[in-house]
Amino acid sequence: MHENTKCCLNSIEIGRAALRIALTNSRMEENKVKEKLAASGIRSTAVDFGGEFIPSIVKVIERAVVAAQRQGLVTETHVGAGAVAGAAHEALEQVKTKAVGFNVGGKIGIARAGEHLCVAIYMGVGVLNLNEMCVGLAHRSLASDE
Secondary structure (H helix, E strand, C coil), X not given: CHHHHHHCCCHHHHHHHHHHHHCCCCHHHHHHHHHHHHHCCCEEEXXXXXXXXXXHXXXXXXXXXXXXHHCCCCCCCHHHHHHHHHHHHHHHHHHHHHHCCCEXXXXXXXEEECCXXXXXXXXXXXXXXXXXXXXXXXXXXXXXXX
16 A cells, blocks of 8 residues: 555645645654654655744755755755755745745745655744744655655
């Protein structure tokens, strides 16, 4: 069943998985989601971030790449790093108009199955307790062995 489930996974399913893990509240919940996704043939990881938006962009992309490499979602090559960095950058582009000039904090979710890799950004944007929520989600394709 594991192989049959894996063959039917598409970019939409991997996007849902990345968003699911980005929405977790704690490491315990994150690990439960990660195990459930793994049972479906989807590898995943997540990492927290926060700070002023513009200076945080490079840090968010770096954290996504390092997390994906450490968890074995991509190889430690420029191809793997580039796919994660590109998807993370695109996800950040989707939330940039709300976030520029504000502090942000949230979680990056990364999911991979076969040739599909998705990065989801879930974050709060605001000053003090006046927060807006936003989500960015992007997909990249890369060879299954990358």
